[in-house]
Amino acid sequence: MKEKGWKDIPIGGLILEPGNAKNYKTGSWRTFKPVRDEEKCTHCLLCWIYCPDSSIIVEDGKIKNIDYEHCKGCGICSVQCPVDAIKMVEEVKEE
Amino acid sequence: MARVVGLTGDEVAAEAIRQINPDVIAAYPITPQTEIVQRLSQFVADGLISAEMVRVESEHSAMSACVGASASGARAMTATSANGLALMWEIVYIAASLRLPIVMPVVNRALSGPINIHCDHSDSMGARDSGWIQLYSENCQEIYDNLIQAVVIAENKEVLLPVMVTLDGFVLSHAMERVEILEDEEVKNFVGEYKNPHSLLDLNNPVTYGPLDLYDYYFEHKRQQVEAMEKALRVIQGVGKQFAKISGRSYGLIEEYRLEDAELVVIALGSTAGTIKEAVDELREEGVKAGLLKIRCFRPFPGREINEALKKVEAVAILDRSASFGAEGGPVFLEVRSSLFEKTERIPIINYIYGLGGRDIKVEEIKGVYQTLQRIARTKRVEKRVDYLGVRE
Ligand code: SF4
Ligand code: SF4
Numbered sequence: 001m002k003e004k005g006w007k008d009i010p011i012g013g014l015i016l017e018p019g020n021a022k023n024y025k026t027g028s029w030r031t032f033k034p035v036r037d038e039e040k041c042t043h044c045l046l047c048w049i050y051c052p053d054s055s056i057i058v059e060d061g062k063i064k065n066i067d068y069e070h071c072k073g074c075g076i077c078s079v080q081c082p083v084d085a086i087k088m089v090e091e092v093k094e095e
Numbered sequence: 096m097a098r099v100v101g102l103t104g105d106e107v108a109a110e111a112i113r114q115i116n117p118d119v120i121a122a123y124p125i126t127p128q129t130e131i132v133q134r135l136s137q138f139v140a141d142g143l144i145s146a147e148m149v150r151v152e153s154e155h156s157a158m159s160a161c162v163g164a165s166a167s168g169a170r171a172m173t174a175t176s177a178n179g180l181a182l183m184w185e186i187v188y189i190a191a192s193l194r195l196p197i198v199m200p201v202v203n204r205a206l207s208g209p210i211n212i213h214c215d216h217s218d219s220m221g222a223r224d225s226g227w228i229q230l231y232s233e234n235c236q237e238i239y240d241n242l243i244q245a246v247v248i249a250e251n252k253e254v255l256l257p258v259m260v261t262l263d264g265f266v267l268s269h270a271m272e273r274v275e276i277l278e279d280e281e282v283k284n285f286v287g288e289y290k291n292p293h294s295l296l297d298l299n300n301p302v303t304y305g306p307l308d309l310y311d312y313y314f315e316h317k318r319q320q321v322e323a324m325e326k327a328l329r330v331i332q333g334v335g336k337q338f339a340k341i342s343g344r345s346y347g348l349i350e351e352y353r354l355e356d357a358e359l360v361v362i363a364l365g366s367t368a369g370t371i372k373e374a375v376d377e378l379r380e381e382g383v384k385a386g387l388l389k390i391r392c393f394r395p396f397p398g399r400e401i402n403e404a405l406k407k408v409e410a411v412a413i414l415d416r417s418a419s420f421g422a423e424g425g426p427v428f429l430e431v432r433s434s435l436f437e438k439t440e441r442i443p444i445i446n447y448i449y450g451l452g453g454r455d456i457k458v459e460e461i462k463g464v465y466q467t468l469q470r471i472a473r474t475k476r477v478e479k480r481v482d483y484l485g486v487r488e
Pocket of ligand 2: 036040041042043044045046047048063080081082083084085086
């Protein structure tokens with residue numbers, strides 16, 4: 001995202017576009033990455049309820065994937081999962 | 096037609112606010128609060144104004160409530176003094192940075208400690224970098240006039256900044272003077288209606304106030320605030336002229352009193368300007384070319400106007416009713432001297448700190464200042480750059 005100059009932004013730090021937090025990618029904040037085991041997952045959706053960053057993506061009542069562009073790696077989903085289907089794996093530099 | 100009445104500074108401030116008729120008044124009802132708010136709550140109780148009166152638990156909350164109300168599209172006002180302003184501090188800055196045109200009379204009183212409730216400018220001078228416009232009042236009429244103009248200045252689309260209208264504690268707040276009060280209708284038309292272009296209650300155009308603003312945009316928002324202050328200089332002058340049309344009283348950024356041919360000039364703000372006028376008149380009788388430059392608007396600082404007004408003077412004394420501990424003089428002095436620095440012909444300038452904690456300032460003392468200026472003009476030598484007026488050695 002190209003950052004704008006002071007003449008081109010709303011005054012007072014106001015945000016005039018609702019829901020534009022999605023443009024702010026927070027995935028790089030992560031140290032540990034949640035990895036879901038499709039085999040174990042019962043699709044109870046508890047992780048979806050608890051995720052503070054709306055990063056558990058659900059389609060037709062089932063977990064589809066995790067949005068790694070926004071997931072901050074807080075680990076809440078992993079703690080909440082009743083069947084231990086989400087593991088927190090340390091992020092490593094890709095070779 | 097104007098009514099002529101006798102009112103104290105507190106009373107006339109309340110009267111101006113009654114006529115402005117804000118939507119929300121949020122104020123802390125206990126000391127260091129002044130009679131301004133007591134009067135306003137009486138107006139509300141008597142049904143004389145329709146404002147929602149919010150009695151909050153602290154000044155911090157008073158300013159917070161004003162911020163919320165103003166962001167929601169309401170015209171919001173409060174009043175405070177001294178330590179009350181100090182307790183508001185955090186939100187005072189936030190109000191300015193969210194660009195909310197809140198108007199607030201500040202009764203200038205000394206900050207504790209030791210505990211003191213009397214006049215000096217340590218409260219509002221401390222807030223000089225908070226991003227608020229500051230208008231200082233010389234007398235009760237100016238308190239009234241400044242408050243009404245403040246609303247129009249603050250809400251101007253080029254400005255959108257909060258405004259403090261200051262009045263000297265006790266010297267004005269408790270002194271009854273003759274004031275001309277405009278018709279309610281005239282004030283109503285002059286201030287118009289407040290329309291916040293980004294109201295929190297506008298469901299069709301949702302807006303977020305006060306989000307996190309880090310190193311990527313905070314600086315740009317501060318730059319905008321600087322620009323708004325710049326623009327306010329012209330707006331304040333324009334509103335001052337417009338106001339003359341309904342009141343017969345015109346206002347600028349500064350007031351020049353017998354300055355045209357003055358050789359010796361004292362610069363001050365607030366009620367002391369009135370005392371200085373007295374001294375100037377007496378000295379003029381004696382043939383001394385004395386003059387006064389009163390700063391009405393301290394923020395934004397009218398450097399150009401001051402430079403212009405001091406073109407042909409021989410010596411200048413600047414009176415500060417607050418100390419800036421550890422600095423090379425009081426805040427007004429520092430600012431004026433810095434602004435005059437580029438002048439090719441250096442004018443000798445001295446600074447007096449005076450009147451702290453309500454210490455009275457007398458015409459005789461001011462005449463003494465002019466005597467010192469006479470000596471400086473003659474010898475071209477400044478012996479003491481910063482001195483104290485009225486303190487016991
Ligand atoms: S780690 Fe945190 S942010 Fe990421 S998906 Fe789990 S709950 Fe959401
Ligand atoms: S909490 Fe665990 S089991 Fe439930 S949907 Fe999420 S990953 Fe699947």
